[in-house]
Amino acid sequence: MRLQYYASRDKQQRFFTDFRQSGADSMFLQQLINGIALGSTYALIALGYTMVYGIITLINFAHGEIFMAGAFVGLLLVGVFKLNVFLAMGCAMLFCMALGVVIEFVAYRPLRRSSRLSALISAIGVSIFLSSLALMIFGANAKAFPEQAFPVQQIRIGNADISTLQILIIAVSAALMVTLEFIVQKTRIGKAMRATSEDYNTAALMGINVNRVISFTFALGSALAAAGGVLVGLLFNAVSFNMGLMAGLKAFAAAVLGGIGSIPGAMLGGLVLGVTEVFGVALGYSSYRDAIAFAILVLVLLVRPTGLLGEKMQNKV
Amino acid sequence: MLVVENLSVSYGAIRALRGVSFHVGGGEIVALIGANGAGKSTILNTISGIVRPLGGSIGYEGEEITRQPPHRIVARGVCQVPEGRRVFGRMSVQENLEMGGYTLAGGKELARGIERAFALFPLLAERRRQAARTLSGGEQQMLAIARALMSSPRLLLLDEPSMGLAPLLVERIFEIIAAISRDGTTILLVEQNASMALAVAHRAYVLESGEVVLSGAAGELARNPEVRRAYLGE
Ligand SMILES: Nc1ncnc2c1ncn2[C@@H]1O[C@H](COP(=O)(O)OP(=O)(O)O)[C@@H](O)[C@H]1O
Ligand SMILES: [Mg+2]
Numbered sequence: 001m002r003l004q005y006y007a008s009r010d011k012q013q014r015f016f017t018d019f020r021q022s023g024a025d026s027m028f029l030q031q032l033i034n035g036i037a038l039g040s041t042y043a044l045i046a047l048g049y050t051m052v053y054g055i056i057t058l059i060n061f062a063h064g065e066i067f068m069a070g071a072f073v074g075l076l077l078v079g080v081f082k083l084n085v086f087l088a089m090g091c092a093m094l095f096c097m098a099l100g101v102v103i104e105f106v107a108y109r110p111l112r113r114s115s116r117l118s119a120l121i122s123a124i125g126v127s128i129f130l131s132s133l134a135l136m137i138f139g140a141n142a143k144a145f146p147e148q149a150f151p152v153q154q155i156r157i158g159n160a161d162i163s164t165l166q167i168l169i170i171a172v173s174a175a176l177m178v179t180l181e182f183i184v185q186k187t188r189i190g191k192a193m194r195a196t197s198e199d200y201n202t203a204a205l206m207g208i209n210v211n212r213v214i215s216f217t218f219a220l221g222s223a224l225a226a227a228g229g230v231l232v233g234l235l236f237n238a239v240s241f242n243m244g245l246m247a248g249l250k251a252f253a254a255a256v257l258g259g260i261g262s263i264p265g266a267m268l269g270g271l272v273l274g275v276t277e278v279f280g281v282a283l284g285y286s287s288y289r290d291a292i293a294f295a296i297l298v299l300v301l302l303v304r305p306t307g308l309l310g311e312k313m314q315n316k317v
Numbered sequence: 318m319l320v321v322e323n324l325s326v327s328y329g330a331i332r333a334l335r336g337v338s339f340h341v342g343g344g345e346i347v348a349l350i351g352a353n354g355a356g357k358s359t360i361l362n363t364i365s366g367i368v369r370p371l372g373g374s375i376g377y378e379g380e381e382i383t384r385q386p387p388h389r390i391v392a393r394g395v396c397q398v399p400e401g402r403r404v405f406g407r408m409s410v411q412e413n414l415e416m417g418g419y420t421l422a423g424g425k426e427l428a429r430g431i432e433r434a435f436a437l438f439p440l441l442a443e444r445r446r447q448a449a450r451t452l453s454g455g456e457q458q459m460l461a462i463a464r465a466l467m468s469s470p471r472l473l474l475l476d477e478p479s480m481g482l483a484p485l486l487v488e489r490i491f492e493i494i495a496a497i498s499r500d501g502t503t504i505l506l507v508e509q510n511a512s513m514a515l516a517v518a519h520r521a522y523v524l525e526s527g528e529v530v531l532s533g534a535a536g537e538l539a540r541n542p543e544v545r546r547a548y549l550g551e
Contacts, residue, residue: 188419195405195416201367202403207391207420207468311407 029160031282032275037166037235039274040173044228045251046258046266047180048100048221054197054261055217057116061123062103063225064248065130070096070226071233071243072134078149085150089172089230093223100222101215109211127244134241142240150234169231176227177267180220184263189216197261246290253297259310268308272296318343318503319364319395319472324373326359326527333359334527336373341472346494346504348514348535350548351524357507358400360524361474364505365397366390377472392420396470400477400507402461406450410441413449413460417467427467434463437493455486462493472503479510491517511548515539523548 045067052060070092077088107126111119150168154161184190196203196213204210232247233239254273258265273293280292288295300308319341326334333356341347349357362368364375366387375383382390396417405413414434418427435442438459444452449460458478465473475494479487491513498504508514515521515535523531523544531538538544 188415191408191412191415192419194408194412198405198407199403201362202399202405203416204367204387205365205391205397205399205403206416206464207388207396208416209386209388211386 027282029158030162031278033160033162033166033170035275035278036271037169037274038278039254039271040170041228041232041235041270042247042251042254042274043267043270044173044176044224044231045247046254046270047177047263048225049252049255050258050260050263050266051193051197051217051221053255054263055193055200055214056108056112058108058119058123059252060108060218060221061120061248062107062126062130063221064244064251065127065134066096066100066103066222066244067225067229067232067247067251068134068239068241068244069099069130070222070229071239072138072143072229073226074230075143075145075233075239079143079146085230085234089227092226092230096222096226096229097219100218100225104215104218109214127248131241131244138241140241142238142243144237144239145234165234169235172227172231176224180224180263183220189213193217250290250293253293257297257300257307259307262307262309262311265307265309272308318345318378319505320376321360321364322374322376324360324363324375325371326356326363326368327371332527334363334370337524337527337529338373339522339529339532341503341505343503344498344501345520346498346506346518348506348508348511348518348521349524350508350511350514350521352547353509354526355524356527357524358476359527361397361399361476361505361507364390364395364474388420391468391470394469394471395474396465396468396472397474398461398465398476398478400480402454402457404449404452404457404460404464407448409446410449410452410460411445413464414441414467417464420468430467430469434467437466438463455482455489458482458486458490459493462490462497466497466502470502472505473497474505474507476507477509478506479508479513487513511544512539 045063048063048066049060052058073092073095074088077083077091078085083091103126107122108119111122150165152163152165154163184193192203192208192213193216195206196208196210200210250273251270254269255266257272258267258269273296276296277289277292281289285292321340322338324334324337337356337360349360351357359368363370366385366389369384374381377393377395382393405416408416411431414431415427418430421427421430440456441460441463444456449457452460462478478490478494482490487510494504494506495517506514506518515538518535520533521535521538522529523538531541531544539549
């Protein structure tokens, strides 16, 4: 299998090099916005990894494929059923919530009392299953959103050209993350999530139905990944069966960079990765694009083994 | 109220309980005493549903609760204060209490429960917005007890509530236990501090390597020469 990131190299090249043609002073702001837009999508995916890990210490290897599924559902609804982008994104989120919950129920829950390795292998199996299924249904070629799906215009702010698509990505991501933060901090189930992630057994002793909390966590993380999938599909105008692989790896790197288990950490990690990647490419290291994310990860972990905002590992009994 | 019969538990190859039987009557304080590793926490965790037994049964108010999930058992009115307090350190005092009241039906009941907890432990009211990990050991133990009382349990399971506390605080904790009992809550108390436990309890069971080796009225056990030698430091 060819390692591809977000499928279409052409579109990517255009996305990354457009801004190199403008002057040096405008370049910084331009690249920064570029980086934030890309980083927001990493953050959306990274949140799912970090929340699930925080509660059941499982790296959900199928998470990248949930992101891919979200992109395809969005694409189908926009392309075939002519739905508006926002509605399509909402439906993709709902679909993936159900998908995430089912995956947990079928592939992880029966292994809850087995070794972590068995759950990990099961996760890899689900991941391969979903991408093969997408390959069978949609074929190997990347699919594009129709032109009129989201009218892209350039807006000039200062010296920088910002596209309405970038604004959409940043605004939707920000809104989703604020909503997530509200749910986790203020609602009953959100507090139960925090309690369960801090101490699984004690949460159960308090009368919290931890299975329900776990399902809820998968639903939340999958909804965010689905939104990320639709946004990335629009950004690079390409949706393909293997888009979840590299996106998943990078988002996982973002989650570890921010401190796995930490929600603000995943947000920060995603943005840091996105911005550095874009600047790395702008400085001429475009052939190392995918390596940049992992290089940063290694550097940060050398200095701070728990990641940027991670807390000391607790001994979960 | 609670009848445990022939309970056996193992952790892989380690046999932690071998046919333990005991009972707790309504309104009683019953103590389980025994050395470290005797299986005391295992008994409480099996009653609470977070450890699955190999065999035996646990009856509560005439119904079998063996192998029910922990949240159902809490909903029936059995709540545990775990060993080592186990407060949610990153959450505030108030949020810890909210978690204790997770099974309550509505916001009003929750608010009333929190008010009651603050009335019982005024210190916690002052610290309601503080993260629980910033509390001292004694304060954390008060919080852990207040948290468990939030669900208004009829049977309270206490696992070594005096562990690691200064003598003055230990006395305070045992006063609180007596007060909770006077309010009508039945208590199953696990302790290594046998003298305090036997002073407050009505009846007691002595546990050794997963088996009940002695049982009787607390006063009698406190006079038993073997108990005095093994657990009361004589
Ligand atoms: N999670 C566990 N996994 C394996 N062995 C355990 C576990 N918990 C307790 N044990 C073992 O079971 C026995 C009883 O432990 P425990 O119930 O904690 O005793 P106590 O509370 O009386 O100190 C001990 O030998 C202990 O090592
Ligand atoms: Mg113990």
